Amino acid sequence: MKFAILFLVLPFLVFAKIEETKKKLIKLQDEIKKTEEGLKKIEKSKKEALNKLDALEKKQKTRKIKLKKIDNDIKKISKKIEITEEAINTLTEQIISRKSSLSFLVKEMFFLQNEKIFLQKDPSEKEIAIETLMDEFCTSIGIKEGQKKVEFTKKEGLKTIFGKTQEEKKTVVSGIKKGEIEEISQKKLLSDIKSDEDGLKKKITKLKSDQKKLEVLIKQLEGERKVAKKDTPSKLKDSFTWPTKSRNIVRAFGRYTHPEANTIMISKGIEIAAPLGSGVFAIGDGEIVYSDWFMGYGRLIMIDHDEGVYSLYAHLNNFSVKQGQKVTRGEKIGDVGKSGDVERPILHFEIRVHGEPVNPLDWLP
Numbered sequence: 001m002k003f004a005i006l007f008l009v010l011p012f013l014v015f016a017k018i019e020e021t022k023k024k025l026i027k028l029q030d031e032i033k034k035t036e037e038g039l040k041k042i043e044k045s046k047k048e049a050l051n052k053l054d055a056l057e058k059k060q061k062t063r064k065i066k067l068k069k070i071d072n073d074i075k076k077i078s079k080k081i082e083i084t085e086e087a088i089n090t091l092t093e094q095i096i097s098r099k100s101s102l103s104f105l106v107k108e109m110f111f112l113q114n115e116k117i118f119l120q121k122d123p124s125e126k127e128i129a130i131e132t133l134m135d136e137f138c139t140s141i142g143i144k145e146g147q148k149k150v151e152f153t154k155k156e157g158l159k160t161i162f163g164k165t166q167e168e169k170k171t172v173v174s175g176i177k178k179g180e181i182e183e184i185s186q187k188k189l190l191s192d193i194k195s196d197e198d199g200l201k202k203k204i205t206k207l208k209s210d211q212k213k214l215e216v217l218i219k220q221l222e223g224e225r226k227v228a229k230k231d232t233p234s235k236l237k238d239s240f241t242w243p244t245k246s247r248n249i250v251r252a253f254g255r256y257t258h259p260e261a262n263t264i265m266i267s268k269g270i271e272i273a274a275p276l277g278s279g280v281f282a283i284g285d286g287e288i289v290y291s292d293w294f295m296g297y298g299r300l301i302m303i304d305h306d307e308g309v310y311s312l313y314a315h316l317n318n319f320s321v322k323q324g325q326k327v328t329r330g331e332k333i334g335d336v337g338k339s340g341d342v343e344r345p346i347l348h349f350e351i352r353v354h355g356e357p358v359n360p361l362d363w364l365p
Contacts, residue, residue, distance in 0.1 A: 298340025
């Protein structure tokens with residue numbers, strides 16, 4: 001019983017196995033195509049990410065070069081400010097020294113002036129010399145004051161430049177920090193893209209491996225089908241008789257349009273209309289391997305004719321034989337009925353060779 005049920009189910013699977021495998025192959029090829037398209041997009045994204053990272057790194061390099069130059073400029077400006085401050089300090093000391101000397105000369109001149117008035121003398125050579133020296137000191141102090149003012153103005157200008165350079169440095173440093181964050185983010189993005197790329201490449205490798213296996217399986221199945229067709233026993237083909245006296249075929253073997261569903265269906269056998277209770281006969285010698293109810297087929301009989309050839313009789317009204325029983329060509333095995341999913345008396349009849357349905361009309365006289 002279990003063998004018969006298994007055999008009944010397997011032909012359906014075997015019949016569709018090649019087509020199902022081909023469908024799987026087509027689906028797999030479509031998935032490979034989509035995955036490869038996805039990989040191309042990932043590779044494009046990777047290229048864009050690499051270009052962006054390269055641009056960021058170049059920008060960072062430019063910023064760092066600029067920062068180095070700014071630091072050098074700051075050092076130079078600081079040195080100039082230091083030199084200017086030293087010059088201002090030197091000039092200040094010189095001015096103080098000259099003013100001190102001038103103060104001494106003023107006192108000396110005051111003493112000489114008083115002596116001249118008291119003694120009623122003419123101006124001496126010393127007095128004239130002191131006056132001349134005083135004039136020189138005044139001129140010198142004026143010059144030094146002017147120089148100091150120039151240096152002070154220079155210092156203020158340098159301080160302004162120094163301040164602007166410091167602000168520029170802050171901007172560049174801020175840009176470098178921002179660039180570092182962008183670089184980290186871009187490297188993370190690139191890492192994720194590479195991870196996705198590796199994943200897709202592995203998936204494609206796996207899919208192509210599966211594709212190769214399916215292609216091998218299809219070749220094997222097609223080879224088996226060719227062998228099965230080649231080994232079809234021609235002597236049995238010429239020995240069978242009709243399963244009913246009726247020859248009224250209401251559904252042929254192969255494709256047909258379902259009247260209710262309006263879809264293309266495949267009939268794996270033929271359907272013969274016959275009176276309810278009329279006889280159903282074995283088409284040839286064999287053994288009953290199944291005689292029981294089976295899903296939509298209703299009461300079903302299956303006969304093994306050897307050499308991989310089986311005949312099926314469905315929708316029977318009753319059985320005249322039992323499983324395991326030997327039958328001969330033309331022996332009655334049951335009656336036409338309407339069991340299963342049919343509404344009128346009918347015989348669904350199939351012939352299967354190595355599990356594959358064949359057109360019964362090619363085997364019947």
